[in-house]
Amino acid sequence: MKLRKRFFGRSVHAIAPDLIGATLLVNGVGGVIVEVEAYHHTDPAAHSYNGMTERNAVMFGPPGYVYVYRSYGIHWCLNFVCEADGSASAVLIRALQPTHGLPQMRRRRCVSEERNLCSGPGKLAQALGITHAQNGLALDKPPFELHARKFKPDISVGVRIGITKAADEPWRYGLHGSPYLSRRFET
DNA sequence: TATGAGATCAACT
């Protein structure tokens, strides 16, 4: 089943754990989502917290679209826009288990270890060829493909990574025990 | 294993 906009019209805190186990492909390259983080516009750590700007305008648009931004001047990070009421919330895709187009990913990343291809937001974007050129594209149209999971995964919850504001909120979700996470979950 | 610095730039103050 292909995920549609109705899926993304819900609360970002409901969507984020539901994305664990889904399959994301970009031009046929990608894998199973194993780690995400939720950002809501009431969250000081969210880009949309201080209102709409040129960069985050996509977050204020309809759900089911892709928001891409540059991180630390070096990397690209991939987000899915959530919630239909213009609340400007999004889910950051942090890690994938590579399943499709491994040779292509290895070429883009210049590393061979499977566990190192997509185990972090910057790595993942590089492996999938994500840049600002994909900002604002719809998730249910090429080059994107998002397929719902076919099993009920065991989900780990923890605090988010690499932020300084609202750093204690447990809004990071991951596939329990997966070796493809950017970092292991506590406990 | 752990900690630290450098890369590099757009958004924001």
Added chain:
DNA sequence: GTTGATCTCATAC
């Protein structure tokens, strides 16, 4: 002028 939803490599334990 400062900061950051990161990654990689180097050096220290």
